[in-house]
Amino acid sequence: MALVVGILFMIFSISVLIFEYKKLIKIADKRETRFYLLSMVVLIIFATLQVSNIFSLNIISGYSWVAKPIADPIERILSTFQTGGGD
Amino acid sequence: MKEKINLRQFMILIFINLLGTAVIFLPSIATNFAKADSWITMVITVVIGCFVICWYTTLFIEGGKQNFFVIIEQGFGRKGGFIFGFLFLSYVFLNAVANLITIGDFVSVQVLMGTPSKVITFIVLCTAVVGVRYGLEVIARSAEFFFSFIVISIILLFLFVSPKIDIQNVFPVFQMNQASTFVGIIPILTLTYLELIIFLGIMEQVSNKEKLMRGYLIGGIMGGIVIFVVTFLCICVLGVDATIRQTYPIYVLGQKISLADFIQRIEGIVAFIWFFTNFFKICISYIVLAKGLQHFFRFKSYKIFIVPLAFLIFYAAYEGFKNSYYIPEFINSTYVVISYIIAVIIPLLLHLSLIIKKLKR
Known part of the structure; x- marks a missing residue:
């Protein structure tokens, strides 16, 4: 069950990432966009692992x-x- | 274009922020220390809180009425400012996460029983993301709009509960637990007035800075009075033992309402007050956090941080507190230490360094 929730969460996160990125690319400079992408990818991995009970950092x-x-x-x-x- | 809020909106945000977590937890915490004298603890806390507010405003004026993160860099230098600024941001982050956890916990325990608190946390966070994306001006305006509803709900609660008051519960006044009455101020200050340090992060956006202290004080005193009255009502209506035993005594207060067998159990009013005040509290912490990161990483807009921060906040809130019993333990230990370091010691050092630099010049 936790894994299913984790996968759903990941799909949701990636769609948020794409949605935000499309908007961001019009207004932000290269450094900001790179920062955004990097932080999002790291946090999505962390959050998905956490939600699927694979990893636990409180x-x-x-x-x-x-x-x-x-x-x-x-x-x-x-x-x-x-x-x-x-x- | 720089977002601006007026003095009235700032005052309302202070009032709402004070009520946030405090209105639901404080009666129980204060009574745990001072028993029937907890209302005295609250009165002393409000008086000390007014001094804290005056001090924060003086610090802001001393720093040249600029962005708080600029003031930190001005006081501690570039590297020191970075370290102390991040310590301050870690406190703001903790505040946002803790409020999110408590709102999820409260709603899942008292209102939507059976719904996992994580779902509520997620929904509230998504709404906060939308609010923060719109900016401080919109948050302040919506707070202004909801202010009248919150005040009416509080007045209704006070009015409907007042027939149940048994003044004997308050006696004997200040005969026992004198020391506990004063010691109780330590954790209570952390949950009320020391949290207002977060507002230093948005103070530069108040349009009428000359009357800043007035707005800050009025908001602080109004919030303090409400918390005092809630605590007093809890002791008078529920009694000392029941107030200590309940995690959310004000909610039980709402359940006690019964007027001529016609108006009954309107604890939803309490849920309404708390849900909205806590939501705005989360939004303010969130916006200060994003603005702080924007300053330290030298970004053009704080909006770039909103979604990544949402993931981090959700991630932190996901496992934050194992259960509701851990919250009071956390408030009496970790939160006290962190609050006094961030909201007393660091501003004190900052103030001293600003004064020394001014004298040298």
Whole structure:
């Protein structure tokens, strides 16, 4: 099922890419168009792999992982004051 | 042609942005800390929030009323500006993704039960893409249009719920949990006034910059009052324990409405308020994100980033939070840290560096 959704998602993404590219080529310069194509291709691959459950990279967890050294003690301190504690 | 919004539209966007996530999560978070005194926590937060707003406006004026990303480069230099600018953009990105996740979660849990949250996330994101493509002016105008509906919905909610108020739930006032009442301000500020730093990204597009602080403050105070009243009503109507237990206490408040067995359970009003406010919040974060990237990559238009960003935002929101229980945990840990670094420490450093550079000149 996930694979089917992934394929559908890819078809949708590529049609968006073509639709946007046709519009973009009229207004953007070469550098911008190249950037657009590159970023879209990379993101479409990432998103399709993610949607089809082949690949899993959780960006939000990435934020938590980076903030972890400070976030953990802060959470512990805050939790002592929750539900009316801390007095 | 540069897009411009007027002061009234800016004020409305501030008001809507404040209500966004806050109106639905804050009563529960505030009550979790201060119990019956959570309304006091809210009052103090609004007062501190006004100072935060004044500070952000002063920072913008100090930077020469320019694009915020230009101000960052002015303060930290080209390379420093790039690093700090990207840190700021990562916060804006997190904000957009988190709001998208919460809207998907809320609608799939409370309104369209059984519909996967990813589908709702996808639909909202597609609408946001259309909005952002039209530009800030159109977003501001539609916010202006929906503003009256949002205000009427809020007033109706307040009016219909008011007969259920039991003022005894608020007592005893400030007798217990004094420390928690103040500690609760830390996470609440991150969800309300510190998020307004995102508006520095669009401030240069406000036409009447002389009265900027006034519009910023009025929007902030109005939003603060609504959040305070919602929290107060939640304690008075639902009681402390029920407010803590519920993830979306304001929605339960809507379910409590029963007027002469005629007007009943109009929780749809709450869903309406939240859906629209959060949608505009996502749009503003999205537009600031695209504008920031446009500045740092020196592109002619920010519109080139809209669709690639949509993929990245959807991709991040797809697996973002494993479940609803993770959201409060995230707000009390990671989000607090990231918010205070991006919305307090970096602007403070920027302000200091701008002042030092001014003095040297």
